[in-house]
Amino acid sequence: MITISTDLQSGQLPPLDARLLSGKRHLTPDEIDILSATNTNSDDTWMNVWVDERGFDCSLVRNNEIRGYLVLGVLRRVNLRYHDLCLCAGLYGSNVENVVLGSDVCVRNVAYFSNYIIDDKVILFNIQEMSCTNHSKFGNGILKEGEPESNRIWIGVGNENDARAVLPFESMIPADAFIWSRYREDSALMARFKEMTEDMFLRTADTKGFVGSNTVIKNTTLLKDVKVGENAYIKGAFKLKNITILSSEDEPSQVGEGVELVNGIVGYRARIFYQAVAVRFVIGRNCQLKYGARLLNSVLGDNSTVSCCEILNNLIFPFHEQHHNSSFLIASTVCGQSNIASGATVGSNHNSRSPDGELFAGRGFWPGLCSDFKHNSRFASFVLVSKGSYQNELNIPYPFSLVASNGSNKPVSVIPAYWFLYNMYAIARNGQKFLKRDGRLVKVQHIETNPLAPDTIQEVVSSISRIIELTSRYLVSRGDGAASGAITEDGRLQVAKDFLHKNPSASFVLQDMDCQRKFGANILKPVKAYKEYRKIVKYFAVSVLIDYCAARRIPSLNWREIERIAEFPLYTEWVNVGGQVVPREKLGELFSLVKSREIDSWEAVHAFYDKCEAKYLTYKVAYAIYLLEFLYSRPFLEFDASVFDDIAADVTAVSDEMCSSAYASRRKDYECFFRKITFRNDEEMRAVLGTLEDNEFLADMKRRTAEFDARLTVIFGGLR
Template structure:
């Protein structure tokens, strides 16, 4: 409903804020005459509502044409100059625009901005062809705050992880996935939930005195609507449709861009992001160096750093860094995806539920990679680096085997699982993973710590659990076939030891296991359990030895001596780890963080982030102590009891693993050049080489070779006896 009120000029208020009057003056009669001549108008005949720079020769009224000034307007330096950004070249000044309650800094262009209200404009800003650009006094710029007098129902929440919004978190400008993860996973702790709101409100004045912000050297052109927007330095916005209640973080080092047809509502866009081509985001936080394009829809979700989303739809998700989802038929809903993930075309993750209410969810560890046209039933859970083949999985899955392949057999049959599949058949991908993601990380400031190495404590604890599970299932299998060593055992512990001995002694045994807990109703068939058991042990041993070598090198220890070992034994052991937004943190440290928040030791999110930093600084130390624990588990004795024979066994085995990682990577990659089916689309070898290059051109393999040789040498020197 439109209302109307008639008033005289004397009733128009234009009080200047105190912070904008410094070094400013009123217009002279001569300047007013020029403004009137150039078809400009003001709410006041004497133009009392306009202030300009009091520095001589810093205000040229000839640079203002056909514009209207209402409320107060405060202008910085306005001298004839030309601003250029790419192919756009415009003369500084104000042309064919309507300004109200606007403050500008120096050398700006405001050209054909039909309605500009309540904004502060930085230096060398270009505003060109904008229909409406306004800001309310209660603007929040995408943050989950409340202003004075506002009801709780006005607060903006982001319903991550579950469609019923009971894992919802509040957005704020510095939010990273680690914050959202901890907030969304501890819902039963009411005091902690309340404290999280207090942390978010910490820097909120609650006063209804806000104004829109466009920082230095930002460029906004050909845009329909900006409302309650905070636009960062050097941001570039072209052809956007609607930007409402948002913050666009940008800097000269990490410039953000928004392109044609984009609609962003109620959210925060991170530094260095590019959002183009009719993409839509509503109730969102997007991390640093992300891309959203080609009609992608991001709704009620948080997207971690270094992620790319195209074409698809994403609803009610918490997504950790390095997420890739490129294809038009993809669909993702009600999940927590823990990063380094790739969603293939046609994957409809979240299309079906197991109840009549939308309260199911999926959790997937790092490296989740579902195949083409896969769909899953809520609830489901996946360990780290699980590859799922094409199929319609009609029953809930609980895949606890990391680095495994899951294959669909038939709707009423067990799924097939090959544990440790990546180590057995695709070592190139694992070896390249760390290199690939580090190279793609274009962030200048790395607030969210991201572990890119697949062989990290989160995945290693899953490998330990997978080994234990394989031993239990092998015990059950041996009982079923009547293996005497198990049948003669007098206790559960002896049965498990007999199964473990069987896996060690029968290296060529080829049998399958049945895991009833991997899929609801029909379970799973486990293939190649002996090879998987061996591979998990090899990788655990490799991780442990590498962690020790890295620790000794970084701390200047030439040998992993008994003195160093005894020192390490005194360090607190953390044997449970969590992937918190991409950073691997001991579970106990996260509990301690939550306790500090509840008791008031930590009172804002900056302090929370400082706590993450402290965990990261000690990460190598914690990880190395965990490595000693792994070796103790593998050899079933305290590490101080390891003799020279055991240490030599470790060096020999890890050297083989390290060398095999390089050789298997070469073999995996070479197949791309020698497979006749790969070559059949080329007329000859020369054409194939021109298109694909050669294996010798692969930069990563050169790096891996040097790293392998260096590591093997360090291993012999530091751990050798």
């Protein structure tokens, strides 16, 4: 309801921080006369206005309505230019109330401007309303004094019923949202996370909006309860309400035409344009949201791009790509380095009338065109799902696999290790591709971009064991004498393992009923997958040992170094925490420290992540030794020269094969008849595609492969 008052003076001025009045003075009688001629003030005495002692040109304040207090910095006749916009500093044609302006600021045509602090060199031009309430939280999930719990803003990630909801805060990274959303059974931990979030902010109801230096805001309809960092650019936005826009000189953020942002945090170097909408959100560093994209109740990780589509109730790790208008993603945790193809409707099929289903996908998730999935489903890392309608829940534990539908009420087909068997170029390019796309200058969230890392390798090891187990069942079912005659389960597994090693050309299909509800899956090419998985593990282990020697600045391993590695803690279970791969035990250690209050802030949590990253190589090298022992079924101390020769030969072969396969994968674009049919001749094709020899990645890969092979020849030199 609108109330009416005939008293233009609002009474006693609200409290004003004395630091804001440092170096300020009241107006002289002559200045008051000049200002009164073109401006109106609710205080006839003009004692509510302070100006800077270093310089004040009163001719630059015209046609304004002033209420409450107004504090002005140095005001001189200078032009502020940003691209093609050039305006003279000053305050013109605006309705201001309780505003503090820095030096060399231009405020022109702000129809309602209330309760803000503006830093130096800022342009505010053609804004309908820019106001801040005393109880604003700028998108953070806190409460001010006296507010009911119902006022708190939660983000319902990962699940539509808010059972995984997290509280947003300025410095939140995907790792924070992950540990908060996934370990819900630990009520004490959940309470501490909430407490740490609240402790980051003052709860007094005296909030003022803020705009940092060198920021431009123009042609915008509404900014309410907004905090904007320095060097930001906001043009033509429709509605910005209860948000923080993080921005800096090195990582400036931009918000463009028709954008609506409500209740959330915009990360550094964000670019949000063209009718994009975000409500209850955290957007990470170097992200793009554009072309009508809708991001609701979600956390979007660093270096992600979302266009056109709709994203609801999701936790998305860094390097997520989703570009197409028909895409839809709901109630999911997607572990990054992902690409959602046009028409993929992740979460459209529920298995009940309650909105409690969810999907969990490891990093590298890539559903094909027009594919749809039913909750609940789970995918290992780097799973490529072929176009199709998947009417039953899926559980795909095989990393780097291809999944294909065979129609309704039938098993799906799975080719484990598909990427390494048939598209080596794509998987080899993956790590370097993401490193080049990382536009962050400040990297709070650690991101593992190498497809071969402990999180994926543990899935590979598990898949090796699963293939052995399924092969054992297959041999028994077909009446294999050795398998059927084995007395113990271990004996049957050993028979299956021997069969896989001794029959590299065997062709058969395994059935895995755990991969799809009701109908299971056909596991195709299991012998090839088994061999490829083992090669991947061996390659990873040796590459880590090479990295370790490089870090230690030694040419090769020796037994003293092996003894040193043996003293490192061994972790065999790993978790992708927001993009950073962390031992599961270290995560448990973090939770204990949080609950005991030895870690008492999110800043300290981030410091714990930093310590894990600093120790990451030592964690990996101990795991690498463990993996070689797993592959050769003996302790490392029992390895002899023949074993080291075998490892070196196998890994050299894998390294060369990866390089040659990457070339072969890319060569298809130049040799396949159907790839060439849109070109009039080879010259046009080369002009459009370039040549294979011009491919920068392949040239770099060839160089790196040669270097790797050279280091591989000496890596075990001190152990022979």
